[in-house]
Amino acid sequence: EVQLVQSGAEVKKPGESLQISCQGSGYSFSNYWIGWVRQMPGRGLEWMGFIYPGDSDTRYSPSFQGQVTISADKSITTAYLQWGSLKASDTAMYYCARHDDTADYWGQGTLVTVSS
Amino acid sequence: QSALTQPASVSGSPGQSITISCSGTSSDVGGYNYVSWYQQHPGKAPKLLIYEVNNRPSGVSYRFSGSKSGNTASLTISGLQAEDEADYYCSSFTTTGTLNWVFGGGTKLTVL
Numbered sequence: 174e175v176q177l178v179q180s181g182a183e184v185k186k187p188g189e190s191l192q193i194s195c196q197g198s199g200y201s202f203s204n205y206w207i208g209w210v211r212q213m214p215g216r217g218l219e220w221m222g223f224i225y226p227g228d229s230d231t232r233y234s235p236s237f238q239g240q241v242t243i244s245a246d247k248s249i250t251t252a253y254l255q256w257g258s259l260k261a262s263d264t265a266m267y268y269c270a271r272h273d274d275t276a277d278y279w280g281q282g283t284l285v286t287v288s289s
Numbered sequence: 290q291s292a293l294t295q296p297a298s299v300s301g302s303p304g305q306s307i308t309i310s311c312s313g314t315s316s317d318v319g320g321y322n323y324v325s326w327y328q329q330h331p332g333k334a335p336k337l338l339i340y341e342v343n344n345r346p347s348g349v350s351y352r353f354s355g356s357k358s359g360n361t362a363s364l365t366i367s368g369l370q371a372e373d374e375a376d377y378y379c380s381s382f383t384t385t386g387t388l389n390w391v392f393g394g395g396t397k398l399t400v401l
Contacts, residue, residue, distance in 0.1 A: 208390070210339050217292070217376075217378065217392060217393075218380075218392045230332065233387070234386075234388045235387060235388070238351075268334055270335075274323045274340065275325040275340035275341070275380075276337060276380070278327065278332040280334065281382070282334050
């Protein structure tokens, strides 16, 4: 059974750093793109970027380039989304999804709250 | 990278059929058969309903169907049920911008 399990909710202060994770199982992790999706409160879905764990090829949406870092460790079948300095506007739910020509499996989501 | 255009809301009564549109350009919806539809209930992760314009994954009800004409894709839900009340998003491959995938803005379906 294909599963993507994300790390738990986080509460952070502005300026702090954060890394959230997405562990895949039940399939060949190296051979599928992992996409990260942001959903701000009451808003729609936005693709942030993708990583191909097999060779770490990474693509970012222009809206998120330079704001976050996407990485993966195929040895532990885990993808990461990282912020160096959080802002209040980063408060959102973040989803990872396995993506080939569609996002067929999704993680349960990680809620990130940034507040002073 | 502009989002695909969806109506903000649609509504229908139980048993009726509704259609949600997803408008793009020849660089995305119109140019490729990589349109997907997702359903999202409040507080839940999105769920894949349709991929490659009109294919249903195993386990998705036959009441959900997809189509495309020109630069506009559509999701039709027949025999509306109360549990269909949710947000629906389209997504497409795109050659515009540096990221090859884009979502629509989402449509809230209300079952009256």
